[in-house]
Amino acid sequence: MTRQEATAFYRIHSVPVYNTALRILRDESDAAEVMQDTLLRYLSGGIRSQSPAQASAWLRTTCIRKAIDRLRSRKKDPVFLDADKLMDEEIPAADYDEGEAMPDMDRIRRAMEALPQPYSLVLNLSLIEGLSYGQIAEMTGQKEVTLRSICARGKQKLIKLLRNHE
């Protein structure tokens, strides 16, 4: 691969991979490092014969794994809440009604960023990255039941945040 080809590869894939990492890590510098590690891993792995769609899927999954590893290594805050604590919280059921105007995606992005980490992480992986609970459980080491609970509560918190800013 030439320098020119490497540059073209970077320009195609850097933005989606960077955004995936940024949503998980919430830190530009960490996200840039994870994005670079992911792209370099792909280029050095000799797996360049994949189709563009397969390449994107591989990059996304690898980026998520690397970002979660980095998140754990920070150890500032626990990534996941205690399952028992989650069960104690009350969740009012809510959704947007039929015909009700949906918030724009930028507002949703800001509301997701405002959620505490475990909710934001699981909602990101489930709703935006499209992973199943089984995949998230495998990546995070959490039980599926805990993840479902985090996700359900996270969705309600998200709706609350969105409604409060309407």
Next chain:
Amino acid sequence: MNRLEDYIRANASQLDTALPPSEAEARFLERWEADNKGKRRKIYYFAFSAAAAVALLLALLPWNSWGLGNDPDAVYEHYLAAVADAWELVSYDEEAAAMLGSLTQEAIPLRDQLPDELSSREQAAILRSYYGDLLSGVDKIMKTVKR
């Protein structure tokens, strides 16, 4: 909240709005080039080691197959050439060079000690056996060479 959920899933790509820091591309290319240099160096080492191994293997084959026949001088010269190649490989590894020196240095080469009464065929056979053993030792030293 299936409506909001479906809406987010359908529009997830609109969330990829952040751009990587401006210096990230240069840093990426720098790291890519460094990785490539390392990989090229590994390939050179591999090719170099493979070539050296083949050369030594060939040197250790029954020498008659090299057409050296029963010429003792040809056998001795062949040995010297193989040792010279080995010296080139160990030039940056002091420990291996010391071992190679003690194995191959002869105060008086066996070639010069063989009595003239022996036929060329007998001399060549003795030299093949003696220098063949030495070259197996050289081969073992080459496997320890640090690169």
